[in-house]
Amino acid sequence: MSIRYALLGLLRDQPATGYELTQRFAQGIGRHAWSAKHSQIYPELRKLTDEGLIEVVEEGARGKRVYGVTEPGRAELREWLLRGPDEGTVRNPLLLWMFLIGGLDPDDALRALRAVEERATEMLGELTETYDFLAAEGGELPAGAYAAQFGIHTYRATREWARWAIEEQAERNRRAR
Amino acid sequence: MSIRYALLGLLRDQPATGYELTQRFAQGIGRHAWSAKHSQIYPELRKLTDEGLIEVVEEGARGKRVYGVTEPGRAELREWLLRGPDEGTVRNPLLLWMFLIGGLDPDDALRALRAVEERATEMLGELTETYDFLAAEGGELPAGAYAAQFGIHTYRATREWARWAIEEQAERNRRAR
DNA sequence: CGGCTCATGTAAAGAGTTACATGATTTG
DNA sequence: CAAATCATGTAACTCTTTACATGAGCCG
CATH class of the missing domain: 1.10.287 (Helix Hairpins)
Known part of the structure; x- marks a missing residue:
């Protein structure tokens, strides 16, 4: 369930498409902290949108959709960050x-x-x-x-x-x- | 798929029951490197036994079964260790x-x-x-x-x-x- | 215009967690 | 003898990966 917070965090830094997020997951965060493939990212973006935590801030060619964090999304992320790091699944x-x-x-x-x-x-x-x-x-x-x-x-x-x-x-x- | 190597590695150190392995996963390895619950450990022990990589070396009260690594199991573990750390899933x-x-x-x-x-x-x-x-x-x-x-x-x-x-x-x- | 990159999706299978379930033995 | 611990298992659900699938735009 942390994938959603990873996405919120990345999007708060900078709005991005699912494609760009996939690439960021292939580097820093994904290599050291939390990996994810596009097949997980796209559906999660959909869910986050349905829940109003992120929204499409721009549409472009080839069905491109740039997502950004909404106010409720920011609040949700902040709360999670203040709870401190999750215990739980470790994979190293x-x-x-x-x-x-x-x-x-x-x-x-x-x-x-x-x-x-x-x-x-x-x-x-x-x-x-x-x-x-x-x-x-x-x-x-x-x-x-x-x-x-x-x-x-x-x-x-x-x-x-x-x-x-x-x-x-x-x-x-x-x-x- | 690394759970099997974690189990092989723990059992090579010392034969153990599924119950003991569950506890070891709750400490060192599990807290820092690779976590697993008993509901995953028991079926995996069964599979490893079927594949001949581990075997029951002792049976005791309450259906207790102490597992140990077989020769093929040792070989399999060694090969995996020599391949170097897996890339792949990271969860930190x-x-x-x-x-x-x-x-x-x-x-x-x-x-x-x-x-x-x-x-x-x-x-x-x-x-x-x-x-x-x-x-x-x-x-x-x-x-x-x-x-x-x-x-x-x-x-x-x-x-x-x-x-x-x-x-x-x-x-x-x-x-x- | 052919190949690469951008861009998004879904289906099926596998891995992992949570919850449910049971019972024997030990310890106080 | 009650409570804790030992000991094992399964079912349902969720999460994640792998593989399949498609097509638009860009660059040489």
Whole structure:
């Protein structure tokens, strides 16, 4: 049921079509916080419209419909945000994997951990660029900037963890021989 | 489809009943990486048994059945682990919320951020205890220790992020007045 | 004008949650 | 012996994905 709040939040930032929302879900939010496909987004936009939380603010070629948040929609979103983050469903493939690689044999585990470190370093670079780009404009930090900065903090932590784990694992390998 | 690997991974650490697995899902893995309810766990155990990836290693009172991983199950798990973390479905309520609180008005946002900082500090304490407990035994680090250490790293990062965001937000509030 | 991107939808299948349901054993 | 915990299951519903489906506009 959080998909509706994700949509409200994205639309509050900026009115958009279902198509554009699908793309945004394929990037930032979708890759890190909450993924969704267009086949879920379109019907949800319909529902939100029926409930008066969003509305069509512009129509264009090819059946294009740009949605924006209504006043009731803003109120609903605010209330949800003030309730604090939902507990409930968690789905984090990276973390699940981390939970389980401890059981690989030492060499496999070491290789896996190196992959984590590399990936974290990569993501760190990517996000630093994103953040710099978002922050460059001066004045107000745009919505995504907080999330980007959060990503930077967590990937840095992930990298440090990987380095620690590699050390641990290497130690274990040495002892095993 | 990752539920089966979560189960294989937990059972490889230690044979368990569906009931015990349900409880483990309610804690570590379930709270941070992949949640599941008993109504999903029991049918999945049945399927895994039919496929020969796990087996009943002990039966007890009250229809109790302790499952363990078979050789094919171990192989399947290893292959999956070596493929690296799945891309795909992500569900992270905390992050979704962080993505969206930027749009709250300044005072609300500040209050929300303070809540994040507090919660991170709390979790940090909890996990530090868990880790110390797991590491105290000396010798091999048990499976959960890597995950716990990862948690410590990420919650510390979350706390630092929250502090940074609070500063940003406070700055924004000052300017707004 | 052919291929790509924009743009929207629906149907069927699969995954996951909530609610309903039952009963044995242990603990106080 | 009552209440809590252990232990398992199923049914109905909701959410999500995959696959199917269509067509308009843009670019070279």
